[in-house]
Amino acid sequence: MTTKVLIFTDLDGSLLDHFSYSFDKAKPLLALLKEMNIPVIPVTSKTRAELSVLRRELDSDEPFVVENGAAVFVPEDYFATPPSGCISVDNYYCAQFSLSRDHWLTLLAELRVEFDGEFESFTSLGVEGIKACTGLSDDAAQLANIREFSEPVKWRGSDSRKLLFVQKLRQAGATVLQGGRFLHITGACNKGKALQWLYEQYQNLTPSEGKSGRFLTIAAGDGDNDVDMLQVADCAVVIRSPVHEPLKIEHENIYRTQQTGPDGWVEGVSWFLGAAERPLEMNSIEYLRKKLRSNFYG
Numbered sequence: 001m002t003t004k005v006l007i008f009t010d011l012d013g014s015l016l017d018h019f020s021y022s023f024d025k026a027k028p029l030l031a032l033l034k035e036m037n038i039p040v041i042p043v044t045s046k047t048r049a050e051l052s053v054l055r056r057e058l059d060s061d062e063p064f065v066v067e068n069g070a071a072v073f074v075p076e077d078y079f080a081t082p083p084s085g086c087i088s089v090d091n092y093y094c095a096q097f098s099l100s101r102d103h104w105l106t107l108l109a110e111l112r113v114e115f116d117g118e119f120e121s122f123t124s125l126g127v128e129g130i131k132a133c134t135g136l137s138d139d140a141a142q143l144a145n146i147r148e149f150s151e152p153v154k155w156r157g158s159d160s161r162k163l164l165f166v167q168k169l170r171q172a173g174a175t176v177l178q179g180g181r182f183l184h185i186t187g188a189c190n191k192g193k194a195l196q197w198l199y200e201q202y203q204n205l206t207p208s209e210g211k212s213g214r215f216l217t218i219a220a221g222d223g224d225n226d227v228d229m230l231q232v233a234d235c236a237v238v239i240r241s242p243v244h245e246p247l248k249i250e251h252e253n254i255y256r257t258q259q260t261g262p263d264g265w266v267e268g269v270s271w272f273l274g275a276a277e278r279p280l281e282m283n284s285i286e287y288l289r290k291k292l293r294s295n296f297y298g
């Protein structure tokens with residue numbers, strides 16, 4: 001029986017440094033994983049437009065999950081047969097787990113009547129407002145605003161009014177996720193459901209690999225919106241955050257990193273790939289290559 005590995009990863013604060021957005025420290029390990037045909041699948045709150053830029057920088061041809069699990073995009077030629085329940089969008093098969101952004105904008109427009117002046121959204125802020133709220137560059141703010149399935153909301157009212165606002169959104173069928181700066185309004189989706197769906201596609205559509213064994217899933221993340229994804233993975237890498245409290249999560253196969261960002265990512269992923277018995281400072285790509293061959297691909 002052969003076991004193949006799938007790595008699902010959050011981006012900001014995990015594979016990418018929380019402050020600089022750099023992933024330089026992870027480049028040697030990413031190159032090794034590519035050489036070994038181990039997919040590294042981005043699972044992020046970012047948009048497809050943001051991912052199209054990042055995937056080029058990451059040199060990634062793998063599927064990816066956008067807007068906190070609202071949709072999975074699989075490159076058209078990735079599997080020999082199309083994944084189930086998808087629509088074709090540009091050069092991708094898209095599995096959609098949320099209604100469109102327009103649906104959530106209509107709902108927010110209705111709530112404006114009752115909560116006038118108490119919230120802004122990406123749409124009402126516009127690119128200039130998004131830049132002011134996030135510190136993003138002009139280009140980055142534009143890409144972040146090309147949303148398809150969700151709408152970030154900046155709450156300006158009191159905490160008690162916010163509870164009421166969130167309650168009304170939930171009653172109307174929205175999922176409301178508290179992010180670092182924004183409330184994210186979307187459908188009944190999360191990163192865990194997206195991982196599960198993609199895992200099933202790998203099992204079903206790569207018979208020579210999936211059916212003869214099973215895929216081992218490793219998930220890496222640093223935030224509350226990663227908990228669902230970490231929970232459904234075989235192995236959970238919790239990346240230490242430089243800005244918030246340790247993540248609250250129980251998992252029978254968990255590794256909490258000592259380092260943050262891409263350093264922590266390399267530390268945690270290496271640990272599960274077979275370098276667990278080795279002191280961290282002795283980890284090297286050559287050693288990992290040997291361990292991967294003997295543990296998974298021998």
Ligand SMILES: [Mg+2]
Pocket residue numbers: 010011012013014221222223
């Ligand atoms: Mg994160």
